[in-house]
Amino acid sequence: xxxxxASAFNLKVESIHATGIPRTDLLFKINNIDxxxxxxxxxxxxxxxxxxxxxxLEVKRKRIRRDINLESIQQSLGKKYFVxxxxxxxxxxxxxxxxxxxxxxxxxxxxxxxVTDTSSILFDYSFFNRPILFFKMQEISRDDLYINPTExxxxxxxxxDLVAKIKEDPPxxxxxxxxxxxxxxxxxxNVINLINEIAK
Numbered sequence: 001x002x003x004x005x006a007s008a009f010n011l012k013v014e015s016i017h018a019t020g021i022p023r024t025d026l027l028f029k030i031n032n033i034d035x036x037x038x039x040x041x042x043x044x045x046x047x048x049x050x051x052x053x054x055x056x057l058e059v060k061r062k063r064i065r066r067d068i069n070l071e072s073i074q075q076s077l078g079k080k081y082f083v084x085x086x087x088x089x090x091x092x093x094x095x096x097x098x099x100x101x102x103x104x105x106x107x108x109x110x111x112x113x114x115v116t117d118t119s120s121i122l123f124d125y126s127f128f129n130r131p132i133l134f135f136k137m138q139e140i141s142r143d144d145l146y147i148n149p150t151e152x153x154x155x156x157x158x159x160x161d162l163v164a165k166i167k168e169d170p171p172x173x174x175x176x177x178x179x180x181x182x183x184x185x186x187x188x189x190n191v192i193n194l195i196n197e198i199a200k
Contacts, residue, residue, distance in 0.1 A: 001179055004146040017194055027127045028185035034107045047082040051111035053083055055119045069072030076163045113166055126175035133165055
């Protein structure tokens, strides 16, 4: 991953310190029993939860929600599944999700499948080693991508394709091991130690 950060910030690779991402420390504190209890609290213990967490489209300097018909997807999947959306935090839209009071990591821990695009949330979700599906990647320029999406998950081109792939329940790809191996639950400590070392 160091080469991707170096390219993004126009730095030399040796200037990048692989400390891990501090926010991911919280993932290591998630308790499976708490997840089971969360599902029970929201009546989702017997459901396969599909989390839709797309980024946004930028039109005339305004960020807008990417078009996806959640009701149609839910209807096509049937009662076995529960489709929930997590909006990008920069979108000023009202969300009626019954899980809106939960943190991002609580929802990620409950989700059986993630549907996303260019959102970095996929890397956090990969901690759980569950399938990641990409939606309508043909709308996104490959010049905006550092990593081929097929290395991270499965590409779907439309809602019908997405529903079929969800029902297929494909095996997860090794995203966490391949791209997040510096995140071991002590990233915050690593950053603090690095700052102290630089400050000497």
